[in-house]
Amino acid sequence: MIESLNIRTSGQGLVEITDRVRDRVASRGMRDGLCTVFLQHTSASLLIQENADPTAQRDLENWLNRLVPENDPLYSHTLEGPDDMPAHIKSMLTASSLAIPVENFTLCLGTWQGIFVFEHRRGAHTRRLKIHLS
Amino acid sequence: MIESLNIRTSGQGLVEITDRVRDRVASRGMRDGLCTVFLQHTSASLLIQENADPTAQRDLENWLNRLVPENDPLYSHTLEGPDDMPAHIKSMLTASSLAIPVENFTLCLGTWQGIFVFEHRRGAHTRRLKIHLS
Amino acid sequence: MIESLNIRTSGQGLVEITDRVRDRVASRGMRDGLCTVFLQHTSASLLIQENADPTAQRDLENWLNRLVPENDPLYSHTLEGPDDMPAHIKSMLTASSLAIPVENFTLCLGTWQGIFVFEHRRGAHTRRLKIHLS
Numbered sequence: 001m002i003e004s005l006n007i008r009t010s011g012q013g014l015v016e017i018t019d020r021v022r023d024r025v026a027s028r029g030m031r032d033g034l035c036t037v038f039l040q041h042t043s044a045s046l047l048i049q050e051n052a053d054p055t056a057q058r059d060l061e062n063w064l065n066r067l068v069p070e071n072d073p074l075y076s077h078t079l080e081g082p083d084d085m086p087a088h089i090k091s092m093l094t095a096s097s098l099a100i101p102v103e104n105f106t107l108c109l110g111t112w113q114g115i116f117v118f119e120h121r122r123g124a125h126t127r128r129l130k131i132h133l134s
Numbered sequence: 135m136i137e138s139l140n141i142r143t144s145g146q147g148l149v150e151i152t153d154r155v156r157d158r159v160a161s162r163g164m165r166d167g168l169c170t171v172f173l174q175h176t177s178a179s180l181l182i183q184e185n186a187d188p189t190a191q192r193d194l195e196n197w198l199n200r201l202v203p204e205n206d207p208l209y210s211h212t213l214e215g216p217d218d219m220p221a222h223i224k225s226m227l228t229a230s231s232l233a234i235p236v237e238n239f240t241l242c243l244g245t246w247q248g249i250f251v252f253e254h255r256r257g258a259h260t261r262r263l264k265i266h267l268s
Numbered sequence: 269m270i271e272s273l274n275i276r277t278s279g280q281g282l283v284e285i286t287d288r289v290r291d292r293v294a295s296r297g298m299r300d301g302l303c304t305v306f307l308q309h310t311s312a313s314l315l316i317q318e319n320a321d322p323t324a325q326r327d328l329e330n331w332l333n334r335l336v337p338e339n340d341p342l343y344s345h346t347l348e349g350p351d352d353m354p355a356h357i358k359s360m361l362t363a364s365s366l367a368i369p370v371e372n373f374t375l376c377l378g379t380w381q382g383i384f385v386f387e388h389r390r391g392a393h394t395r396r397l398k399i400h401l402s
Contacts, residue, residue, distance in 0.1 A: 002300055002371040032136055034170055034266045036302055036367045040378030042318045048230040050176045050222060055211040059219050060226055062208055074330055077323040085327050088318060092328055096316040096381075097367040099170045099231040101266040103136040108264045110174030113230075130376045132302045132369040134268065134402065166270055168304055168400045182364040184310045184356060189345040193353050194360055196342055233304045233365040235400040237270040242398045244308030247364075268402065 001028060005129040009119035012065075012083075014047065014057045017129075018114045022107055024131050030102055036132040037115065038097045043087035044119050044127050045094035051114025064090050087120035094118055102133075135162060139263040143253035146199075146217075148181065148191045151263075152248045155234075156241055158265050164236055170266040171249065172231045177221035178253050178261050179228035185248025198224050221254035228252055236267075269296060273397040277387035280333075280351075282315065282325045285397075286382045289368075290375055292399050298370055304400040305383065306365045311355035312387050312395050313362035319382025332358050355388035362386055370401075
């Protein structure tokens with residue numbers, strides 16, 4: 001079973017989608033199985049991270065921005081704006097797909113784990129995801 | 135089929151779990167399929183890497199420690215200790231889930247590939263994993 | 269269903285394999301499901317990235333080469349050549365497995381997404397992959 005999920009982002013940063021993925025699993029009544037989340041973009045990515053303390057999320061963003069700055073003279077791919085090539089690099093360093101087991105009707109996330117779309121572009125975007133349940 | 139696996143770590147570093155994952159696949163008698171390993175934490179991660187030469191593993195740890203040092207003034211998330219925010223960042227740069235095909239009752243790992251839990255905190259922890267076999 | 273795929277690389281860089289993976293999915297006549305690609309090596313890796321503009325691919329390679337240079341005095345694992353330990357580190361920072369949903373006989377890749385083998389060694393290699401379709 002494949003489901004589509006569109007997520008609206010509002011510029012660089014993490015958007016938690018845990019509840020939306022949970023809803024899809026629940027609506028299918030899946031008892032045990034595997035939930036695979038796939039992002040159809042190369043300038044945003046997926047991440048499982050701590051969702052309790054927002055300072056942790058901010059530090060992840062700031063650390064990655066320092067590691068992969070805009071306007072690096074190394075870049076030759078600059079036509080799509082100064083935030084585009086850093087976005088591809090950040091996407092390379094994180095994930096395009098996540099696989100999360102489902103047990104007893106519940107996503108097997110740890111106590112502090114949340115699922116996030118990581119928007120790497122400065123502007124707002126609609127990000128398309130596919131969710132596979134089996 | 136979902137299985138639980140608890141791994142005891144003893145501070146920063148790689149703990150090989152290849153044999154334990156292999157045992158789970160064997161005990162199910164699965165001929166062909168997919169084995170998905172998921173770690174339920176955000177300050178440790180999963181890695182497939184060379185398991186022949188321990189110097190390679192040590193270099194991976196040391197390189198990551200230099201890239202993501204403790205006590206970086208960038209961090210605002212410091213309440214859980216100086217090793218906590220670096221642990222989240224290292225976890226972001228590696229993996230939360232791994233999917234390994236199973237063929238003819240055997241995990242399709244390459245000759246030198248091992249599966250590791252990468253502990254990023256300084257202290258010992260019990261890390262909980264879920265293994266999905268299908 | 270498990271398939272084998274061998275890819276010949278010609279030194280450092282990205283080798284697009286999108287069409288070859290697509291062919292495998294098409295030849296199985298799979299309508300809806302999940303395609304998992306697994307690389308059986310630790311000095312190369314897998315990546316989903318923009319496949320439209322070759323400058324983006326070149327920047328990804330150059331950026332990673334600068335982050336993970338050869339002959340770093342940190343390395344103790346040097347017996348297999350100056351490009352070996354950087355290859356393991358680059359592999360750690362990218363992916364060993366990718367999971368891509370299949371919908372209506374089609375891999376659910378975004379418009380600009382391609383699947384790549386990322387060769388991290390300087391020499392040419394034959395890289396072995398396993399593809400699981402379910």
